[in-house]
Amino acid sequence: MTKSVVAATKTPGLVLGLALLGTTLTGYLTVTHYLQAQPLFCTGQGTGCDLVLNSEYATLGGLPLTALGFLTYGALALLAGWVALASPTVQTERWPKIAWPVFLVSGAGTLFSGYLLFLLATVLRSPTGDLVFCPYCLTSAATMTGIWVLNLAGHSWEDGGKLWSNGVVLVAVMAVALTVIRGEQEQAIAVNHSFAGQLAQHLQTTNVKMYGAFWCPHCREQKAAFGEAAALVPYVECDPRGEKAQAALCQTKNIRSYPTWEIDGQLVEGARSLTDLAKLTGYQG
Incomplete structure (x- = not known):
């Protein structure tokens, strides 16, 4: 059995599993956000994930980031499910068709997760000035990165040059987008905090x-x-x-x-x- 056939019969299931994990995680956090309930494993003392999830950085355009994550993971789950739930023969045909969509969506998600982890490590602090620990943030970042790695390793990319060029374009676009987002967030926070x-x-x-x-x-x-x-x-x-x-x-x-x-x-x-x-x-x- 060739590598492409093995990937088409095993990797989609793994990607689907991770996407469903991410969908469940972000869906749960979105529900607790709108119900104003305390998620499990949050201290409630403003020193952990409760501080992160209630910070000014936890929303974008008035929408909680957990909801955006839910939509992203949901899209990845639909793509992976379209392949993983088919017969082995159909999987082999469909698997290459979702390579680029999953690459772009999970790649953008991974870069955005990196940005959020950067904020977690350098900006967000507890009332006493200590670093905060957010297990949900780390789990989501690891899940999205895992999807990207599985998709990258599970395909036979015939055009390596196109892969690299698209990767560079994706990084450049996300860098510009994150710069704009960070600027707007900082401006709004500065006014509000003042x-x-x-x-x-x-x-x-x-x-x-x-x-x-x-x-x-x-x-x-x-x-x-x-x-x-x-x-x-x-x-x-x-x-x-x-x-x-x-x-x-x-x-x-x-x-x-x-x-x-x-x-x-x-x-x-x-x-x-x-x-x-x-x-x-x-x-x-």
Whole structure:
């Protein structure tokens, strides 16, 4: 049996398996994002994958990156499934036809995963300044890279020059795209953080308090709205199991839901936008 036949009968199944793993992973994270639930294995303390998934870098054009990943893995699963679920003879015919689509899609996904890992290693930090560990990010990056490697090794690329030239073009296009994306993200974050940081300091000086619990998804969402200024938010932990908990104070204040803001002695329940908080606290900017 030739290498191409072996690849056509085994590799598509492996690619399909990895694509389904990626689809399941990103689909799960997308659902938890919209349900504002805490994913498994996240600490909920703003030091791990919860910080990453709620950061400003976790969305693109208003859409969570997990949803974009779900669509990408889904497309790869459809391509691989079209081959893997066919008979061996049909697989041999179909396998070469998906070589370039899978090469381009998984290649772009691998490069984008590299960009996200770069952010994870150099930009994102816990409130104490430590590196953050995101098992979901690492798993997705490894999965996408695995698909790209399997596709690259599983085909008999007759035109090596075309392979190299297309690879260079793909890298160049992604480099430009990532540069534009990074620039827009940094510009938006700079504006938001400038306002958020000043607002958080205003909340401190006016004795405003945010009452919450470490496991509360709406509390994480509220903190995430402040970006890197989240550490400046005058936060009170109400769950006795949480870090630096002040459960007695929360009981004294009759806190019934999370998050709850205390502004001028009045309790305001629910997460609020930064603009709303500015109005409620009299912040002029």
